[in-house]
Each structure stands twice: as C-alpha cells, then as structure tokens.
Amino acid sequence: MAAKGLTVFIVDDDAEVRESLCNLLEAEGYATAPFAGGPEFLEAVRPEQQGCVILDVDLPQVSGLDLQRILAERDIDLPIIFLTGYGDVPKATTSLKAGALDFLEKPVDTEVLLNAVENALEASVRRSEQKASQKQLEELYSHLTPREKEIIVLLARGYSAKQVGRALGISHRTAEIHRARIMEKLGVQSLADLVALAVQIGIR
Structure with a gap:
C-alpha cells in the first residue's frame, strides 16, 4: 500500500x-x-x-x-x-x-x-x-534547571529522594519537590516512567 x-x-x-x-x-x-x-x-x-x-x-x-x-x-x-x-x-x-x-x-x-x-x-x-519523539524529549529536558538536571541523573541511577538529598546536601523534602517539578516538566506520572524517559534521553 x-x-x-x-x-x-x-x-x-x-x-x-x-x-x-x-x-x-x-x-x-x-x-x-x-x-x-x-x-x-x-x-x-x-x-x-x-x-x-x-x-x-x-x-x-x-x-x-x-x-x-x-x-x-x-x-x-x-x-x-x-x-x-x-x-x-x-x-x-x-x-x-x-x-x-x-x-x-x-x-x-x-x-x-x-x-x-x-x-x-x-x-x-x-x-x-x-526522531520526532526524541527531539520533543530533548526539548523538554532543555527546560530543566541545572539543579534539576543534577537530580535527574541521580534518579536515573535509582536514587530515592532521601538519597538524592544526602548526595546533594539538600533536605529530603526539597529533593521531593524537585522530583515532582521534574516529573511535571517532562510529562510523566511515575518514577518508573521518569527513569525510562531519562534513559531514552541518554542520561545515565
């Protein structure tokens, strides 16, 4: 056809x-x-x-x-x-x-x-x-702040919000707020989806 x-x-x-x-x-x-x-x-x-x-x-x-x-x-x-x-x-x-x-x-x-x-x-x-999907993801990722980009790397490695907080010297609550904002900006509903998307973008 x-x-x-x-x-x-x-x-x-x-x-x-x-x-x-x-x-x-x-x-x-x-x-x-x-x-x-x-x-x-x-x-x-x-x-x-x-x-x-x-x-x-x-x-x-x-x-x-x-x-x-x-x-x-x-x-x-x-x-x-x-x-x-x-x-x-x-x-x-x-x-x-x-x-x-x-x-x-x-x-x-x-x-x-x-x-x-x-x-x-x-x-x-x-x-x-x-390619179009990848370009869209990269565009969304570009809107993250430098701190959010730091955090998504840790989340992609399997860190919990508590572990992220310890690694970056911020409170558990602050780490959770950052994680929620990242998920909102990237349009995902779960941490598993966030990790999968991070891998797709090329974050390790």
Whole structure:
C-alpha cells in the first residue's frame, strides 16, 4: 500500500533497470525518483525526506556501500534495499551490518521487491516518528534547571529522594519537590516512567 509523502529513490547506472523499477513502483502508487549515480542522488536528497532507497551495489564513481556510509555520515536515515547483479555474500554481509534493510539479486522477483519496499517505507515512518519523539524529549529536558538536571541523573541511577538529598546536601523534602517539578516538566506520572524517559534521553 503506497504511503503519501514517501519517495522511493532508485540509484542504478542501468537506464533500463531504472525505468523498469519506476514503472513497476508507480503502477503500485509509489512516488519514485531515479538517479544514474551516487553524486547526483547525494546532491538531491535531504535529511528531512522520508522514503527508502533501492541502491545498486556496483555503481561507478561512488559504490553502493560507500553511498550507504556517506548517507549515514550526513544523518540521512533512509532505509536501503540493495540490488546486485551478482551473488556477493561479503558485500551483502557488510551492507546488512551497516544497517541495510535488504539485499536482493537481479532480476528480482516482483512480489519480493514490493514487499521489501513496503517494509522499508514502514521503517522510514517509524524512524521519523522516533526522531520526532526524541527531539520533543530533548526539548523538554532543555527546560530543566541545572539543579534539576543534577537530580535527574541521580534518579536515573535509582536514587530515592532521601538519597538524592544526602548526595546533594539538600533536605529530603526539597529533593521531593524537585522530583515532582521534574516529573511535571517532562510529562510523566511515575518514577518508573521518569527513569525510562531519562534513559531514552541518554542520561545515565
């Protein structure tokens, strides 16, 4: 099922392959964007875009594996489906370890490809939602005072309010008040939720 706002980027130096993939995917309702090589694709793609990439392994100028690395370095988090004309286990292993979603051989079965694309687009949506959630959490965290940031570190380590008070030289009651304010600012209802959120933000 095609999703709105998502693009299937096709990077392959074979014009017939690009045309064939575009025709197939567009017939299924997907938006496509074909490119003959890595440089022009990198020129066009932006970090905020959602979708997936069908990527040939053996590209001129910039190989598929190098392109995968460059995308990661630029924080362009598009799920990748690798296509290759040769059964290459080492390259497949390398690409999958680096985060590729799939590694398919040409000629690829239509249903296999469509399933891979659907899974990749679903992964793209999930990743985008996770990034948005993480950004929101970091924004909430930025509104904590320096003292509250000290305290949330201790709470994330499992300290009770009494232990926090002793560690920071403040009263048990003051520590409880700080904890309540932190929970209110971060929108959590329980200490367990607060600790889970702190871990998600990256506080240890």
